[in-house]
Amino acid sequence: xxxxxxxxxxxxxxxxxxxxxxxxxxxxxxxxxxxxxxxxxxxxxxxxxxxxxxxxxxxxxxxxxxxxxxxxxxxxxxxxxxxxxxxxxxxxxxxxxxxxxxxxxxxxxxxxxxxxxxxxxxxxxxxxxxxxxxxxxxxxxxxxxxxxxxxxxxxxxxxxx
Amino acid sequence: xxxxxxxxxxxxxxxxxxxxxxxxxxxxxxxxxxxxxxxxxxxxxxxxxxxxxxxxxxxxxxxxxxxxxxxxxxxxxxxxxxxxxxxxxxxxxxxxxxxxxxxxxxxxxxxxxxxxxxxxxxxxxxxxxxxxxxxxxxxxxxxxxxxxxxxxxxxxxxxxx
Amino acid sequence: xxxxxxxxxxxxxxxxxxxxxxxxxxxxxxxxxxxxxxxxxxxxxxxxxxxxxxxxxxxxxxxxxxxxxxxxxxxxxxxxxxxxxxxxxxxxxxxxxxxxxxxxxxxxxxxxxxxxxxxxxxxxxxxxxxxxxxxxxxxxxxxxxxxxxxxxxxxxxxxxx
Numbered sequence: 001x002x003x004x005x006x007x008x009x010x011x012x013x014x015x016x017x018x019x020x021x022x023x024x025x026x027x028x029x030x031x032x033x034x035x036x037x038x039x040x041x042x043x044x045x046x047x048x049x050x051x052x053x054x055x056x057x058x059x060x061x062x063x064x065x066x067x068x069x070x071x072x073x074x075x076x077x078x079x080x081x082x083x084x085x086x087x088x089x090x091x092x093x094x095x096x097x098x099x100x101x102x103x104x105x106x107x108x109x110x111x112x113x114x115x116x117x118x119x120x121x122x123x124x125x126x127x128x129x130x131x132x133x134x135x136x137x138x139x140x141x142x143x144x145x146x147x148x149x150x151x152x153x154x155x156x157x158x159x160x161x
Numbered sequence: 162x163x164x165x166x167x168x169x170x171x172x173x174x175x176x177x178x179x180x181x182x183x184x185x186x187x188x189x190x191x192x193x194x195x196x197x198x199x200x201x202x203x204x205x206x207x208x209x210x211x212x213x214x215x216x217x218x219x220x221x222x223x224x225x226x227x228x229x230x231x232x233x234x235x236x237x238x239x240x241x242x243x244x245x246x247x248x249x250x251x252x253x254x255x256x257x258x259x260x261x262x263x264x265x266x267x268x269x270x271x272x273x274x275x276x277x278x279x280x281x282x283x284x285x286x287x288x289x290x291x292x293x294x295x296x297x298x299x300x301x302x303x304x305x306x307x308x309x310x311x312x313x314x315x316x317x318x319x320x321x322x
Numbered sequence: 323x324x325x326x327x328x329x330x331x332x333x334x335x336x337x338x339x340x341x342x343x344x345x346x347x348x349x350x351x352x353x354x355x356x357x358x359x360x361x362x363x364x365x366x367x368x369x370x371x372x373x374x375x376x377x378x379x380x381x382x383x384x385x386x387x388x389x390x391x392x393x394x395x396x397x398x399x400x401x402x403x404x405x406x407x408x409x410x411x412x413x414x415x416x417x418x419x420x421x422x423x424x425x426x427x428x429x430x431x432x433x434x435x436x437x438x439x440x441x442x443x444x445x446x447x448x449x450x451x452x453x454x455x456x457x458x459x460x461x462x463x464x465x466x467x468x469x470x471x472x473x474x475x476x477x478x479x480x481x482x483x
Contacts, residue, residue, distance in 0.1 A: 022350035028183035035260040035275070092318040094276050094294050096259040098418040099357040114357070115416050117441065119278065119294045121318035127292040128318065131449040133416050133441045157414040157443035157450065189344035196421040196436070253479040255437050255455050257420040280439065280455045282479035288453040289479065 021102045021110075030102050030112060030140065033147045038095040044082050050075035054141055054148040061154050094119040094128070097136070109150065110140040116154070133157040182263045182271075191263050191273060191301070194308045199256040205243050211236035215302055215309040222315050255280040255289070258297070270311065271301040277315070294318040343424045343432075352424050352434060352462065355469045360417040366404050372397035376463055376470040383476050416441040416450070419458070431472065432462040438476070455479040 021027045033052070040049035050071040053059060059074045060067035061081075068077045100114040116136045119128040139151040182188045194213070201210035211232040214220060220235045221228035222242075229238045261275040277297045280289040300312040343349045355374070362371035372393040375381060381396045382389035383403075390399045422436040438458045441450040461473040 020347070020351070022354055023347040025181070025184040025186075025347075025350075027350035027354055028186075028188035029181070031261070032183055032188055032263065035262045038260055039262060039274070090322060092294070092321065094260075094318070096276065096278075098259070098420070099360055099416075100353070101357045101361065102354065113361070115418065115441075117418075119276075121294050123319065123322040125319050127290065128294045129449065130291055130452055133414070133443050133450045157416070158445065158447050160414065161412060161445035186342070186345040186347075189347075189349035190342070192422070193344055193349055193424065196423045199421055200423060200435070251483060253455070253482065255421075255479070257437065257439075259420070280437075282455050284480065284483040286480050288451065289455045291452055 021104055026104065026110070027100075027102050029147060030110065031100065033140075034097055034100075037149070038097070041078065042093050042095060044078065046075040046078040047071075049078055052149060053152075054143060054150040057149050058151045059149075060152060063156065063159060090123060092121045094121075108142070110147070112136075112138045112140060131158075182265055187265065187271070188261075188263050190308065191271065192261065194301075195258055195261075198310070199258070202239065203254050203256060205239065207236040207239040208232075210239055213310060214313075215304060215311045218310050219312045220310075221313060224317065224320060251284060253282045255282075269303070271308070273297075273299045273301060292319075343426055348426065348432070349422075349424050351469060352432065353422065355462075356419055356422075359471070360419070363400065364415050364417060366400065368397040368400040369393075371400055374471060375474075376465060376472045379471050380473045381471075382474060385478065385481060412445060414443045416443075430464070432469070434458075434460045434462060453480075 021030075037049065037052040040052065053071055053074055056070060057074065058067055058069050059077065061077075065077060065081055068074055096117045096119060098115045098117070101112060103111045105111060114136055116134040117130060118132065118134075119130055121128040134157065135155050137153045138149050140147050141150045142148065182191075198210065198213040201213065214232055214235055217231055218235065219228055219230050220238065222238075226238060226242055229235055257278045257280065259276045259278070261273060264272045266272060275297055277295040278291060279293065279295075280291055282289040295318065296316050298314045299310050301308050302311045303309070343352075359371065359374040362374065375393055375396055378392055379396065380389055380391050381399065383399075387399060387403055390396055418439045418441065420437045420439070422434060425433045427433060436458055438456040439452060440454065440456075441452055443450040456479065457477050459475045460471050462469050463472045464470070
């Protein structure tokens, strides 16, 4: 069984009943948060994207790139990654998420786990490249009442056997 | 940067705090609205699809087709588009949406922005054609309490560089 | 028009107004239920997957496999299907759902209808196989307050003309 099926950040046993994320509106709030976060990334709006992370947030997005910590480093990594990869190869990327699991933790953080897929379109090319299939595990926290990503870990299916 | 990253329908500055679409149930309501709307389109149910638009709704869905206004014109365009494109080439299309942003406006309308993808399957063909990747921007309004599309603008990534 | 556009399990006419699944939190609850259910399936966790079905639940997932009833039979079918298909061809599958319609029934059950797509990644293969495009129709019920699938019917687009 591929290693993607094991959870690297085990969920602590809740000491008390946790709220139902569907009933509390949290589930929709997380979906909305991700829509805006990834629209920033796909438009290469580096600072607005980095602002969706906690002040000491960790972004570990690719086996080809080091994990980075903090908004300034995250913005720099987004800019540099796009420069390295796409300066000579203009693309429009679209990150899609699906099968979102949301689990509130007793400490107030929120663990999420979901599938991700990148669609990459090149100029005049009707069919995007649809790859790779990934699993993403986030720890979300609140800052000033707003959701922020404290930690993001991405695994790619093709490299997980 | 491709032109798909600019917003053709700028969001007015809210004069007052707007409700949280997650907490109010609006976010799920919009998802449900789109599911039913696009299941109508993919089944080529032209009148039920057109009925999801406001009475003077605008449907601007393809660079190959003129924008049309009003339910009768929208139903006619759906029928004619399918006849022109697929009468000699039977397909089952499926529209998928992702990364849905929902923003309530002070005037009571709702602006949405999201990714779309069309999957087109032909008889006996296991793998659908997955294209094109699009961005859709809608203005939604309520008629008799129900969400309706007042205006839909679609941009296709491959034509947006 | 392909047969996938006809509904095999017709919705009974409601005898009384039914609740709005968006406002009640049901819509998000169903999304969360499916995320967890399909993460179990894609990790080939046969018993946890089967536990998301009602005690006498029916799982009819493929034209290549018989419909099975009951959790023990469902778990056995998941195991056997994966053994038959993938023992000599290791893959990581990911089921994606989209365009989820949710309709509460007067009898307390919930009918859903949605699109599904399977992404299949093989070791070292950057691009997953994206197929087939499907439509799924479920009847959901509650057991001890939790959603369970009582009946699942899957149709594949390429075989539905």
